[in-house]
Amino acid sequence: MHIELVDKALDPNEYEEENMMNMIEIALLCTQSPPNLRPIMSEVVLMLSSGGSFRRLQMTRPTVIHHHRRIHVDAKGLHQILILCITRQLEAFRVGFNQVFEASSLQIFSPSELDYLLCGRREMWEPDTLVEHIKFDHGYTSKSPVVINLLEIMGEFNPEQQRAFCQFVTGAPRLPPGGLAVLNPNSNNTASNVVGGVSESADDDLPSVMTCANYLKLPPYSTKKWFFD
Incomplete structure (x- = not known):
């Protein structure tokens, strides 16, 4: 899965841009696309309204290479991708994780620190x-x-x-x-x-x-x- 901002000039708010892209990436990695989107495209273009302007995010799905179609996802479709499709999965993960370790206690760590604690080093030896x-x-x-x-x-x-x-x-x-x-x-x-x-x-x-x-x-x-x- 590869996600990139097609035109960064369309959205000067870097924090919101990064946050939205992370949300989309997590959503699509945690679940399959909605049934009406799943088999038909290799690219999804999201037109996101922000203060009267639009932000264009291009999301490439390299596993589907024989269909080259683009679709536009409105606010309802975006809600389905980011919320409805992954709510049960994320809730099940949260409940299971809390049985091992209280998730709220992890808030003191940054994402990179959590990655190191849970997964170890990427470069493992000198x-x-x-x-x-x-x-x-x-x-x-x-x-x-x-x-x-x-x-x-x-x-x-x-x-x-x-x-x-x-x-x-x-x-x-x-x-x-x-x-x-x-x-x-x-x-x-x-x-x-x-x-x-x-x-x-x-x-x-x-x-x-x-x-x-x-x-x-x-x-x-x-x-x-x-x-x-």
Whole structure:
């Protein structure tokens, strides 16, 4: 879902513009479009009246690419999209969330702080600190060639690759707040990520994991290229 203001000059009030776009994005992500809109268009153009002028928001739905139609949503249609279509879903979410944590207590946090607390960091580790949070066993040490190659590769990961690696090893795409240092594979919390190996060369073998223990079983690849083949 991509939402953009077509002509920013039409609405000088940046706060209202951002707030309205956030409302629309949340509404359309939380529910499907109304039945009369759902299957027919890839673009929706909203003409919003504000003090006698109009604001034009273009909303692109890339999942529907074979219909190129534009429609105009009036105040009634906008109310249906922003309010009626998501009221039950949002209320159910609010009730369920309050059973775990009182939602009103979260008002002290900014959206970015909530994202960090609930989802962890987006960039999850720095190359220089990786070795500090890894426990090696089954003959591997921080000086083992395959471990050095692994650390170099992990240090070059972009955020998307970090999430994919974290998903593979831990079962979750992000680390908890505090990063690798607080990842807890066992009760004593002595290691954040565990690497084990085997005695013989195994360039044709694939790595495997035990996500419950954050344990990576890494074959002793002879060169770095085998990590990618």
